Amino acid sequence: xxxxxxxxxxxxxxxxxxxxxxxxxxxxxxxxxxxxxxxxxxxxxxxxxxxxxxxxxxxxxxxxxxxxxxxxxxxxxxxxxxxxxxxxxxxxxxxxxxxxxxxxxxxxxxxxxxxxxxxxxxxxxxxxxxxxxxxxxxxxxxxxxxxxxxxxxxxxxxxxxxxxxxx
Numbered sequence: 001x002x003x004x005x006x007x008x009x010x011x012x013x014x015x016x017x018x019x020x021x022x023x024x025x026x027x028x029x030x031x032x033x034x035x036x037x038x039x040x041x042x043x044x045x046x047x048x049x050x051x052x053x054x055x056x057x058x059x060x061x062x063x064x065x066x067x068x069x070x071x072x073x074x075x076x077x078x079x080x081x082x083x084x085x086x087x088x089x090x091x092x093x094x095x096x097x098x099x100x101x102x103x104x105x106x107x108x109x110x111x112x113x114x115x116x117x118x119x120x121x122x123x124x125x126x127x128x129x130x131x132x133x134x135x136x137x138x139x140x141x142x143x144x145x146x147x148x149x150x151x152x153x154x155x156x157x158x159x160x161x162x163x164x165x166x167x
Contacts, residue, residue, distance in 0.1 A: 006149070007087040008156050013078035013110040016096060019122050027106060027120040028141050034119050035147035036060045038112050039154070078110045078118075088149050090126065090136035101127050107135060111151065 019027075040057040085092040091107070103125045108118035123135040140148070 005088075006152055006156060007085060008152070008159060009083050009085050010155060011081050011083050013081045013118075014084060014093065015079040015108045015118075017106050017108065019104050019106050023106075024122045024139060027122050028139070028144050031119045031121060032141070032144040032147055033060070034111070034115070034117060035144065035151055038115070039147055039150050041112075078116065079108075084109075086152060086155075088145070088152060089140075090123070090134065092132050092134050095128065095131050095133050099125055099128065099133055101125050 037060045040053075040060050082094050093107075105123060105125075107121045107123045109121065110116075110118045121135075121137055122139060123137055126134040126136045128134070137145075
């Protein structure tokens with residue numbers, strides 16, 4: 001399955017914050033764990049899971065749970081949602097504040113309503129056009145990219161299925 005060129009619009013809660021020096025590796029590891037849990041949790045029944053996959057799913061959930069407990073016990077409130085154009089290597093989103101092409105930061109995306117924890121994507125602003133910023137993830141590790149592409153493909157497949165049901 002090739003996801004090259006896959007791009008879709010989704011309405012998701014998101015926020016932007018500065019990227020502190022030396023933070024990228026930790027954020028990518030966090031996002032990789034989060035995506036793994038979301039991907040393993042979505043759309044599968046017990047019958048669909050092989051024994052090894054069931055163990056992997058449980059392990060991923062426990063890993064995320066321990067991460068959540070270690071990071072914070074305070075509840076977070078998701079920011080306002082907006083339409084984002086997501087692709088395999090970046091996204092386009094509404095401009096906020098005084099952004100400039102080349103600026104770096106962390107895009108926080110709330111991927112699943114059941115999780116109050118965002119994916120944290122160290123990003124660069126590639127360009128600004130018509131009130132939108134184009135972000136890209138030049139340093140996304142291969143294993144995180146694979147999880148991201150799997151999540152994005154599932155969102156695309158879900159959208160196609162919904163469109164077919166409606167008409």
